Amino acid sequence: MERKWHLVKVLIGVGLVVVVFSAVHLVTRQTPEPPPVVQKQAEIKENEVVLPDHLRHLSRIVVRVRTHKSSGSGILVKRGKRIFIWTAGYIAHACRDTTGEFSTAAWVSVPLVNGTDDVPASVIRYGGLDGPALLELYGKHFRQGEPYIPQSTVFAKEETSSKIGDTVWHTTPFLSLATKGIIKELGRVYQSITYDVTTPISVAGSGGGGVFTEEGICLGMVMLGSADLSCFILPSREIRRWAKAKGVAWAIDPLVPMPSEEELKKLPIED
Numbered sequence: 001m002e003r004k005w006h007l008v009k010v011l012i013g014v015g016l017v018v019v020v021f022s023a024v025h026l027v028t029r030q031t032p033e034p035p036p037v038v039q040k041q042a043e044i045k046e047n048e049v050v051l052p053d054h055l056r057h058l059s060r061i062v063v064r065v066r067t068h069k070s071s072g073s074g075i076l077v078k079r080g081k082r083i084f085i086w087t088a089g090y091i092a093h094a095c096r097d098t099t100g101e102f103s104t105a106a107w108v109s110v111p112l113v114n115g116t117d118d119v120p121a122s123v124i125r126y127g128g129l130d131g132p133a134l135l136e137l138y139g140k141h142f143r144q145g146e147p148y149i150p151q152s153t154v155f156a157k158e159e160t161s162s163k164i165g166d167t168v169w170h171t172t173p174f175l176s177l178a179t180k181g182i183i184k185e186l187g188r189v190y191q192s193i194t195y196d197v198t199t200p201i202s203v204a205g206s207g208g209g210g211v212f213t214e215e216g217i218c219l220g221m222v223m224l225g226s227a228d229l230s231c232f233i234l235p236s237r238e239i240r241r242w243a244k245a246k247g248v249a250w251a252i253d254p255l256v257p258m259p260s261e262e263e264l265k266k267l268p269i270e271d
Helices: 089-095 236-245 261-266
Strands: 007-009 018-020 062-066 071-079 082-088 106-111 116-126 132-137 167-171 178-190 193-198 210-212 218-226 231-235
Touching (some): 062 082, 071 089, 082 089, 082 218, 089 106, 089 116, 089 132, 178 231, 218 236, 231 236
Antiparallel strands (some): 007 218, 062 106, 071 082, 167 178, 167 210, 193 231, 210 218
16 A cells, blocks of 8 residues: 655745645745845755756746745746746745735845845736746846846756656755755656655745756756655646646747737736
8 A cells, every 4th residue: 555645835934834634735924025034044954965066057046936925936937038937836826815816916036146136026827726837027126136047947848757866956045055865756646736756855935946957957846745855846847738738838948939918918827
Protein backbone atom coordinates (compact mmCIF):
# COMPACT_ATOMS: atom_id res chain seq x y z
CA MET A 1 0.00 0.00 0.00
CA GLU A 2 1.29 3.44 -0.88
CA ARG A 3 2.21 5.27 2.27
CA LYS A 4 0.05 8.21 3.16
CA TRP A 5 1.48 11.64 2.44
CA HIS A 6 0.73 14.61 4.66
CA LEU A 7 1.10 17.67 2.49
CA VAL A 8 1.71 21.22 3.57
CA LYS A 9 1.45 24.51 1.81
CA VAL A 10 4.98 25.87 1.66
CA LEU A 11 4.67 29.58 1.62
CA ILE A 12 1.82 32.02 2.37
CA GLY A 13 4.09 34.22 4.46
CA VAL A 14 7.55 33.77 5.86
CA GLY A 15 7.50 31.36 8.75
CA LEU A 16 3.93 30.24 8.02
CA VAL A 17 3.36 26.56 7.24
CA VAL A 18 -0.04 24.93 7.07
CA VAL A 19 -0.31 21.17 7.52
CA VAL A 20 -2.70 19.48 5.15
CA PHE A 21 -4.02 15.97 5.62
CA SER A 22 -6.83 14.92 3.30
CA ALA A 23 -7.01 18.24 1.43
CA VAL A 24 -5.08 21.45 0.96
CA HIS A 25 -6.33 24.40 2.99
CA LEU A 26 -5.36 27.96 2.15
CA VAL A 27 -4.27 30.14 5.08
CA THR A 28 -3.26 33.76 4.67
CA ARG A 29 -1.80 36.49 6.81
CA GLN A 30 -1.91 40.25 6.62
CA THR A 31 0.99 41.90 4.79
CA PRO A 32 1.61 45.66 4.93
CA GLU A 33 1.81 47.93 1.87
CA PRO A 34 5.23 48.62 0.35
CA PRO A 35 7.97 49.42 1.07
CA PRO A 36 8.53 45.80 2.11
CA VAL A 37 8.97 44.98 5.74
CA VAL A 38 12.12 43.29 6.95
CA GLN A 39 11.43 39.60 7.29
CA LYS A 40 13.15 37.29 9.71
CA GLN A 41 15.59 35.14 7.76
CA ALA A 42 14.82 31.46 7.75
CA GLU A 43 17.14 29.15 9.61
CA ILE A 44 20.11 28.08 7.49
CA LYS A 45 19.99 24.40 6.66
CA GLU A 46 22.51 21.87 5.47
CA ASN A 47 21.25 21.89 1.87
CA GLU A 48 21.60 25.66 1.50
CA VAL A 49 24.49 26.65 -0.73
CA VAL A 50 25.92 29.59 -2.65
CA LEU A 51 24.82 29.69 -6.29
CA PRO A 52 27.66 28.92 -8.72
CA ASP A 53 28.63 31.77 -11.06
CA HIS A 54 26.73 30.41 -14.06
CA LEU A 55 23.49 30.34 -12.02
CA ARG A 56 23.77 33.73 -10.32
CA HIS A 57 21.14 35.20 -12.65
CA LEU A 58 18.52 32.97 -10.96
CA SER A 59 18.55 35.31 -7.97
CA ARG A 60 17.18 38.02 -10.27
CA ILE A 61 14.42 36.05 -11.96
CA VAL A 62 12.93 34.46 -8.82
CA VAL A 63 11.24 37.32 -6.97
CA ARG A 64 9.07 38.06 -3.98
CA VAL A 65 5.31 38.38 -4.68
CA ARG A 66 2.98 39.61 -1.99
CA THR A 67 -0.59 40.73 -1.66
CA HIS A 68 -2.62 42.19 1.20
CA LYS A 69 -3.08 38.68 2.56
CA SER A 70 -0.23 36.49 1.35
CA SER A 71 3.42 36.38 0.44
CA GLY A 72 5.41 33.99 -1.73
CA SER A 73 7.61 33.86 -4.81
CA GLY A 74 7.32 34.25 -8.56
CA ILE A 75 9.31 33.67 -11.75
CA LEU A 76 10.03 36.59 -14.11
CA VAL A 77 9.56 36.47 -17.88
CA LYS A 78 10.46 39.33 -20.23
CA ARG A 79 8.76 39.92 -23.58
CA GLY A 80 10.23 43.07 -25.06
CA LYS A 81 9.76 45.82 -22.49
CA ARG A 82 6.93 44.00 -20.74
CA ILE A 83 7.52 41.89 -17.65
CA PHE A 84 5.32 38.98 -16.59
CA ILE A 85 5.40 36.83 -13.46
CA TRP A 86 4.44 33.19 -13.11
CA THR A 87 3.36 32.28 -9.61
CA ALA A 88 1.16 29.83 -7.71
CA GLY A 89 -2.59 30.22 -8.01
CA TYR A 90 -3.10 30.38 -4.26
CA ILE A 91 -0.95 33.54 -4.12
CA ALA A 92 -2.83 35.25 -6.95
CA HIS A 93 -6.13 34.21 -5.35
CA ALA A 94 -5.57 36.83 -2.65
CA CYS A 95 -5.90 39.56 -5.33
CA ARG A 96 -9.66 38.98 -5.41
CA ASP A 97 -11.82 41.70 -3.92
CA THR A 98 -15.00 41.14 -1.94
CA THR A 99 -16.99 40.70 -5.15
CA GLY A 100 -14.69 37.99 -6.42
CA GLU A 101 -13.05 40.15 -9.08
CA PHE A 102 -9.25 40.34 -9.45
CA SER A 103 -9.10 44.07 -8.81
CA THR A 104 -6.41 44.16 -6.11
CA ALA A 105 -2.77 44.48 -7.14
CA ALA A 106 0.03 42.18 -6.08
CA TRP A 107 3.43 43.71 -5.29
CA VAL A 108 6.54 42.28 -6.91
CA SER A 109 10.07 43.03 -5.68
CA VAL A 110 11.72 43.67 -9.04
CA PRO A 111 15.55 43.62 -9.19
CA LEU A 112 17.38 46.84 -10.07
CA VAL A 113 21.09 47.35 -10.68
CA ASN A 114 21.30 48.18 -6.97
CA GLY A 115 18.58 46.74 -4.74
CA THR A 116 14.94 46.12 -5.61
CA ASP A 117 11.78 48.11 -6.20
CA ASP A 118 8.28 47.02 -5.18
CA VAL A 119 6.11 47.32 -8.30
CA PRO A 120 2.36 46.57 -8.56
CA ALA A 121 1.20 43.77 -10.84
CA SER A 122 -2.20 42.60 -12.01
CA VAL A 123 -3.48 39.05 -12.51
CA ILE A 124 -4.07 38.39 -16.22
CA ARG A 125 -4.65 34.60 -16.14
CA TYR A 126 -5.60 32.38 -13.20
CA GLY A 127 -5.62 28.58 -13.05
CA GLY A 128 -7.25 28.01 -9.67
CA LEU A 129 -5.78 27.60 -6.19
CA ASP A 130 -3.65 24.59 -7.11
CA GLY A 131 -2.73 25.75 -10.61
CA PRO A 132 -0.45 28.43 -12.04
CA ALA A 133 -1.24 32.11 -12.38
CA LEU A 134 0.21 34.78 -14.67
CA LEU A 135 0.69 38.40 -13.58
CA GLU A 136 1.95 41.48 -15.42
CA LEU A 137 3.82 44.43 -13.95
CA TYR A 138 2.38 47.91 -14.25
CA GLY A 139 5.20 49.18 -16.47
CA LYS A 140 4.92 52.87 -15.50
CA HIS A 141 5.29 52.34 -11.76
CA PHE A 142 9.06 51.93 -11.43
CA ARG A 143 9.94 54.47 -8.77
CA GLN A 144 13.65 53.82 -8.27
CA GLY A 145 14.97 53.12 -11.77
CA GLU A 146 14.57 50.60 -14.56
CA PRO A 147 14.53 46.88 -13.70
CA TYR A 148 17.70 44.88 -14.24
CA ILE A 149 16.80 41.42 -15.52
CA PRO A 150 19.77 40.15 -17.55
CA GLN A 151 18.00 36.98 -18.64
CA SER A 152 14.39 35.87 -18.83
CA THR A 153 13.37 32.55 -17.32
CA VAL A 154 13.87 29.61 -19.69
CA PHE A 155 11.32 26.87 -19.08
CA ALA A 156 11.94 23.20 -19.81
CA LYS A 157 10.17 21.94 -22.92
CA GLU A 158 7.41 19.36 -22.75
CA GLU A 159 9.66 16.71 -24.22
CA THR A 160 12.51 17.44 -21.79
CA SER A 161 13.31 14.26 -19.93
CA SER A 162 14.37 14.71 -16.32
CA LYS A 163 15.64 11.69 -14.44
CA ILE A 164 15.35 10.62 -10.83
CA GLY A 165 18.57 11.63 -9.14
CA ASP A 166 19.14 14.75 -11.28
CA THR A 167 20.43 17.75 -9.32
CA VAL A 168 18.07 20.70 -8.90
CA TRP A 169 18.51 24.23 -7.55
CA HIS A 170 16.03 26.55 -5.89
CA THR A 171 16.50 30.18 -4.94
CA THR A 172 14.09 32.31 -2.95
CA PRO A 173 13.97 36.06 -2.26
CA PHE A 174 13.63 35.20 1.45
CA LEU A 175 17.17 33.81 1.69
CA SER A 176 20.59 35.12 0.69
CA LEU A 177 21.55 31.59 -0.32
CA ALA A 178 20.07 28.92 -2.59
CA THR A 179 19.11 25.34 -1.86
CA LYS A 180 20.22 22.25 -3.71
CA GLY A 181 18.61 18.83 -3.95
CA ILE A 182 17.70 16.04 -6.36
CA ILE A 183 14.61 14.78 -8.16
CA LYS A 184 13.18 11.84 -6.24
CA GLU A 185 9.94 11.13 -8.12
CA LEU A 186 8.40 12.05 -11.48
CA GLY A 187 4.72 12.32 -12.37
CA ARG A 188 3.19 11.84 -8.91
CA VAL A 189 -0.56 12.51 -9.04
CA TYR A 190 -2.17 14.16 -6.02
CA GLN A 191 -5.79 15.32 -6.12
CA SER A 192 -5.81 14.95 -9.93
CA ILE A 193 -2.76 17.20 -10.37
CA THR A 194 0.58 15.88 -11.63
CA TYR A 195 3.69 16.87 -9.70
CA ASP A 196 7.36 16.04 -9.71
CA VAL A 197 8.92 15.55 -6.27
CA THR A 198 12.35 16.67 -5.04
CA THR A 199 14.30 16.28 -1.83
CA PRO A 200 13.85 19.16 0.68
CA ILE A 201 14.68 22.44 -1.06
CA SER A 202 11.85 24.80 -0.07
CA VAL A 203 11.39 27.20 2.83
CA ALA A 204 8.43 29.28 3.95
CA GLY A 205 7.89 31.77 1.13
CA SER A 206 9.13 29.44 -1.63
CA GLY A 207 5.71 28.76 -3.12
CA GLY A 208 5.46 30.05 -6.70
CA GLY A 209 9.25 30.07 -7.08
CA GLY A 210 11.21 28.10 -9.63
CA VAL A 211 13.20 24.87 -9.46
CA PHE A 212 16.09 24.76 -11.91
CA THR A 213 18.52 22.33 -13.54
CA GLU A 214 22.32 22.56 -13.38
CA GLU A 215 22.05 24.53 -16.65
CA GLY A 216 19.57 27.05 -15.22
CA ILE A 217 16.50 25.66 -17.02
CA CYS A 218 13.26 25.97 -15.02
CA LEU A 219 11.84 22.51 -14.35
CA GLY A 220 8.76 23.76 -12.54
CA MET A 221 7.19 25.80 -9.76
CA VAL A 222 7.18 25.05 -6.02
CA MET A 223 3.62 24.27 -4.92
CA LEU A 224 3.52 21.92 -1.93
CA GLY A 225 5.68 20.20 0.64
CA SER A 226 5.24 16.87 2.37
CA ALA A 227 5.56 15.85 6.00
CA ASP A 228 9.11 14.64 5.32
CA LEU A 229 9.87 18.07 3.75
CA SER A 230 9.99 16.75 0.19
CA CYS A 231 9.02 19.43 -2.31
CA PHE A 232 6.16 19.00 -4.79
CA ILE A 233 6.64 21.08 -7.94
CA LEU A 234 4.21 21.77 -10.76
CA PRO A 235 6.34 20.68 -13.75
CA SER A 236 7.09 23.10 -16.57
CA ARG A 237 5.56 20.59 -19.00
CA GLU A 238 2.24 20.93 -17.16
CA ILE A 239 2.49 24.74 -17.04
CA ARG A 240 3.20 24.76 -20.79
CA ARG A 241 0.15 22.62 -21.51
CA TRP A 242 -2.04 24.88 -19.37
CA ALA A 243 -0.60 28.04 -20.97
CA LYS A 244 -1.24 26.70 -24.46
CA ALA A 245 -4.81 25.75 -23.60
CA LYS A 246 -5.51 29.15 -22.00
CA GLY A 247 -4.01 31.33 -24.74
CA VAL A 248 -0.90 32.48 -22.86
CA ALA A 249 1.76 30.22 -24.39
CA TRP A 250 3.63 33.39 -25.39
CA ALA A 251 4.40 33.95 -21.68
CA ILE A 252 6.38 30.72 -21.45
CA ASP A 253 7.59 30.15 -25.02
CA PRO A 254 9.53 33.03 -26.66
CA LEU A 255 8.87 31.51 -30.10
CA VAL A 256 5.12 32.14 -29.76
CA PRO A 257 4.22 35.66 -30.99
CA MET A 258 2.88 38.15 -28.47
CA PRO A 259 -0.79 39.02 -28.97
CA SER A 260 -1.83 42.57 -29.72
CA GLU A 261 -2.93 44.91 -26.97
CA GLU A 262 -6.53 44.48 -28.08
CA GLU A 263 -6.22 40.70 -27.94
CA LEU A 264 -4.72 40.89 -24.45
CA LYS A 265 -7.62 43.01 -23.24
CA LYS A 266 -10.06 40.35 -24.43
CA LEU A 267 -8.25 37.58 -22.56
CA PRO A 268 -10.38 36.33 -19.63
CA ILE A 269 -8.65 36.10 -16.26
CA GLU A 270 -10.33 32.78 -15.56
CA ASP A 271 -12.69 30.49 -17.44
